[in-house]
Every structure is written in C-alpha cells, then in structure tokens.
Amino acid sequence: MNLMFRSTRNEAHQVTASQAVLKGLAPDGGLFVPEQIPVLDFPTKELAQMNYHETAYAVMKQFLTDYTEEELKYCIRMAYDEKFDTQEIAPVKKADGRFYLELFHGATIAFKDMALSILPYLMTTAAKKNQEKNEIVILTATSGDTGKAALAGFADVPGTRIIVFYPKNGVSAVQEKQMVTQKGKNTCVIGILGNFDDAQSGVKKLFGDEALKEELDRAGFCFSSANSINIGRLVPQIVYYAYAYGRLLKSGEIKDGEKVNVVVPTGNFGNILAAYYAKNMGIPIGRLICASNENRVLFDFFETGIYNRNRDFILTTSPSMDILISSNLERLIYRMAGDDAKTNQELMRALSEQGSYEITSEMRNRMQDFIGGYATQEDTAKEIARLYQETGYVLDTHTAVASCVCCRYQEQSKDDTKALIASTASPYKFARSVMEAIDEKYSGMDDFALIDELSRLSGTAIPNAIEEIRNAPVLHDKVIEKDAMEEAVKAFLGI
Numbered sequence: 459m460n461l462m463f464r465s466t467r468n469e470a471h472q473v474t475a476s477q478a479v480l481k482g483l484a485p486d487g488g489l490f491v492p493e494q495i496p497v498l499d500f501p502t503k504e505l506a507q508m509n510y511h512e513t514a515y516a517v518m519k520q521f522l523t524d525y526t527e528e529e530l531k532y533c534i535r536m537a538y539d540e541k542f543d544t545q546e547i548a549p550v551k552k553a554d555g556r557f558y559l560e561l562f563h564g565a566t567i568a569f570k571d572m573a574l575s576i577l578p579y580l581m582t583t584a585a586k587k588n589q590e591k592n593e594i595v596i597l598t599a600t601s602g603d604t605g606k607a608a609l610a611g612f613a614d615v616p617g618t619r620i621i622v623f624y625p626k627n628g629v630s631a632v633q634e635k636q637m638v639t640q641k642g643k644n645t646c647v648i649g650i651l652g653n654f655d656d657a658q659s660g661v662k663k664l665f666g667d668e669a670l671k672e673e674l675d676r677a678g679f680c681f682s683s684a685n686s687i688n689i690g691r692l693v694p695q696i697v698y699y700a701y702a703y704g705r706l707l708k709s710g711e712i713k714d715g716e717k718v719n720v721v722v723p724t725g726n727f728g729n730i731l732a733a734y735y736a737k738n739m740g741i742p743i744g745r746l747i748c749a750s751n752e753n754r755v756l757f758d759f760f761e762t763g764i765y766n767r768n769r770d771f772i773l774t775t776s777p778s779m780d781i782l783i784s785s786n787l788e789r790l791i792y793r794m795a796g797d798d799a800k801t802n803q804e805l806m807r808a809l810s811e812q813g814s815y816e817i818t819s820e821m822r823n824r825m826q827d828f829i830g831g832y833a834t835q836e837d838t839a840k841e842i843a844r845l846y847q848e849t850g851y852v853l854d855t856h857t858a859v860a861s862c863v864c865c866r867y868q869e870q871s872k873d874d875t876k877a878l879i880a881s882t883a884s885p886y887k888f889a890r891s892v893m894e895a896i897d898e899k900y901s902g903m904d905d906f907a908l909i910d911e912l913s914r915l916s917g918t919a920i921p922n923a924i925e926e927i928r929n930a931p932v933l934h935d936k937v938i939e940k941d942a943m944e945e946a947v948k949a950f951l952g953i
C-alpha cells in the first residue's frame with residue numbers, strides 16, 4: 459500500500475509521493491502532507507552502524523513508497539557523492555558542550571544542498587514514472603541559499619529548466635556572486651526590486667495562475683517548485699536528524715533512547731519541520747527549539763498563538779532567515795488542527811487577507827514540543843566571537859542565531875538535555891559578518907581578503923564553492939520590478 463499525500467487545504471485531493479514531488483504545490487494552493495507520519499521500522503540503536511546512504515534509504519523509503527528500491531537508491535547515490543567534501547556528508551562537531559550538525563559540506567556550502575542535491579533526481583524519476591511529457595520548469599524564490607543550491611542541482615539536467623528570483627538588495631555578496639555566475643544553458647537568475655516575501659508571493663501567484671498554466675502546457679512546459687514547500691525537499695531533510703542521532707550513539711555521547719533537543723535556525727520552517735517529522739518517526743528528540751533573528755514572527759507566534767506578518771521586514775546578517783511568511787508552518791498548523799484542512803484553509807485565508815491569524819488554545823497545547831527564541835544581530839555577533847575565543851570553532855551567522863538561542867534556553871530552563879544545533883551554513887558564505895563579529899579591524903577589508911583571513915584564523919581550507927567564484931564571470935545580470943516576474947518567465951521560455 460502506498461503512503462498517499464494530501465493537500466493541507468483539501469483532504470479529498472490525494473496523490474502519490476512521486477506526484478507530490480512533481481507538482482510541488484497542490485492545485486488549491488495547499489502543501490502536500492503525508493496522510494500519516496510513518497514510524498521507523500527498526501530499532502534506533504541500529505542507526506549507529508549506518509552510513510549516510512543507508513540512513514537516507516531507511517528513512518526515505520518510508521515516505522516515498524511509490525519509488526522502487528532501485529530508483530531511490532539511484533537518487534541517493536547520485537546526490538550524496540563527491541559533491542560533498544566529506545564522506546560523512548553531515549558531520550557532527552562538539553564545541554563548548556553542544557553538538558553542531560554541519561549541514562554545509564555540499565556544493566554550495568549551505569544546508570539547502572542536503573535536499574537540493576537529491577531533488578532533481580527525485581523529480582526526473584517522478585516525471586518518468588508519471589509519463590510527464592512537458593519539460594519541467596523549476597520556479598524558485600530565494601532568500602539567498604536555495605537559489606544557488608537549486609541552480610547547482612538542476613543545471614544541465616535534461617528535461618528541466620530553472621528560473622531563480624532573488625531580492626536584489628537582500629542577499630550577501632557571496633550569495634549573489636554564486637548565483638549570477640551560474641553556468642548551464644537551462645538556468646536563469648533574476649534580481650527583483652523587492653524583498654524575499656515579494657519574490658515568494660510572486661512565485662506563488664505564477665503557480666496559481668490557471669491561464670498561464672494552459673499557455674505553458676501548449677508550449678510544452680509545466681511548472682514545478684524547488685522551494686522548501688516541495689515534499690521532495692522535506693523528506694531528505696528528515697534523514698540527517700536520524701543520521702545525527704546515529705553519530706551521537708556511535709561516539710558514545712548519548713545512550714540509546716536518550717532524548718536530544720534540537721535547535722534550528724529558522725526561516726521558512728522547513729528544516730525544523732523535518733526535525734518534527736523525525737521525532738514523530740520515533741527518533742528520540744525532546745524539544746524543538748525554533749531560533750529566529752530579528753524577524754521574530756515565529757518567536758511571537760510560539761509566545762502568543764498569534765501569527766502576525768504585519769510588521770517591518772528587517773534585513774539582518776542572517777539573510778536566509780529574513781522571512782515574515784514561513785511557508786512550511788502551514789504543515790504544522792494543519793496537523794495541530796487535527797489534520798483538518800478546513801480550519802487550516804481559514805487560517806491561511808486570514809493570513810493572506812489580513813496578514814495575521816490566531817490559533818485556538820487547544821492547538822497551542824499541542825505545540826508544547828516547540829519553543830521559540832530569537833537573537834538580535836548584536837547577540838549573534840557576540841556568540842560568534844565568544845565561541846571562537848573559547849574554542850576556536852567558527853560559526854556562520856545563521857548557526858550563531860541558533861547557538862545563542864540554545865545557550866539562553868539552557869540557562870533559563872536549566873534543561874540539561876543534550877543539544878544538537880543545526881549548523882546551516884559555512885562561515886565562508888557569510889565571511890564579512892563573521893569576521894567583523896570576531897574583530898572590528900576586519901571591517902575595511904574586501905570580501906576575498908576576509909575569506910583568506912578566515913581560513914588562516916579557523917585553520918580550515920577554503921571550500922571549493924568559494925574558490926570557484928573568485929574570478930568567475932557574471933553570466934546573469936537581469937534586474938526587474940517585482941510585478942514583472944511573469945513577463946520575465948515568458949521571455950526566458952520564449953513564449
């Protein structure tokens with residue numbers, strides 16, 4: 459029996475896993491969720507003996523049940539290969555008594571690679587399984603890291619094209635350079651004069667446009683999404699929580715069955731939702747600590763039960779978390795409403811019409827596992843400097859938000875459960891903010907000089923992803939108004 463996926467806005471709409479991967483978003487604007495979360499079909503202690511590929515297969519086969527063993531193993535093998543600079547794929551490092559799950563060893567040195575290395579394979583396999591005749595056009599809005607990771611994953615993949623929209627003034631210098639130097643005939647990168655939410659809303663609108671869909675179909679194209687709303691991103695992210703648990707067991711840091719708190723620097727709520735699914739699968743996870751930056755809409759939500767996006771959008775030193783509409787939260791809302799599509803739909807309507815909604819106290823009670831926290835840019839810089847000075851370990855700005863929130867939670871709650879912090883980017887990707895946090899004297903230096911200095915100071919090699927953009931030519935220089943996205947898409951596709 460296949461595990462089916464249904465829309466968070468309409469229970470009647472059910473699809474298989476491969477169809478959900480192919481479609482990205484449900485036709486009613488909802489997100490696909492599994493009809494139930496499967497439970498791990500072996501004892502957790504076996505995780506200690508499993509490598510990344512084995513863990514990935516054991517977890518993913520439970521969700522993606524209409525993929526054959528051969529198909530799934532092929533996808534896993536193609537994704538987690540030499541693109542990663544370590545065979546461990548996602549190493550766990552210990553610093554100052556906390557565990558950092560390094561999710562930045564892939565092609566673009568941010569955690570998005572964990573899912574976006576495999577998504578193109580899951581998607582092209584799904585296209586074959588479902589006799590999709592059209593060329594797949596990946597349409598993506600990015601706050602910086604998704605864009606490059608998706609471009610790297612889909613570049614020159616036959617049968618696909620990819621268009622990425624990013625906020626022209628809302629990403630780091632390295633992030634922008636990574637994207638605009640992207641090679642591959644099927645790639646298109648466009649800056650928009652707006653923020654990430656504008657880019658994301660614009661993309662959602664294009665997805666929902668029926669007339670456009672028909673026009674594309676006539677021209678031999680169909681849209682799909684590489685954004686974290688795609689179930690094909692969520693499922694591969696569950697894997698590394700199972701894997702990290704196995705690593706902690708193997709190194710003797712924890713006993714089998716011992717709970718571990720997970721702290722996740724959060725933007726679109728995809729990564730932490732994966733941790734929640736891992737917990738529901740039976741991985742012994744205690745608290746799920748959701749760390750925000752100054753765009754603390756999620757912190758306020760967990761404090762009050764009110765989600766309110768009506769506030770200023772703040773550009774911070776952790777740009778991949780500069781988000782006011784956390785798309786994946788809808789999956790949690792749906793579940794907290796008792797898998798009730800109608801309630802969820804009403805709340806999402808309120809969000810799009812009034813910019814806010816309030817959940818019931820019953821729903822809030824079901825969210826006890828989640829704890830919100832936030833760190834200001836100043837807190838974040840201090841945390842980078844503190845950990846570097848005490849241990850020599852250098853965090854990127856996103857991970858530092860989580861690390862700071864984690865320290866504060868431990869101090870205030872006296873909860874001595876071991877903490878696993880999702881380390882979502884290499885410090886090299888945000889070298890300027892990181893180096894300025896460590897010492898003000900770095901503020902005058904140019905980006906690549908800072909990168910060289912970071913290498914010297916941390917004793918780590920400069921990642922390939924950085925070396926390759928040092929002298930790369932800019933191949934994409936288009937910048938448009940935020941309401942010109944449809945025209946830009948049509949221009950690229952030649953329709």
Ligand SMILES: *Cc1c(COP(=O)(O)O)cnc(C)c1O
Pocket residue numbers: 568569570603604686723724725726727728729730778779856857882883
């Ligand atoms: C995308 C991203 C995040 C936020 O992850 P979500 O799944 O969107 O919550 C955090 N840190 C970095 C470096 C990212 O790229």
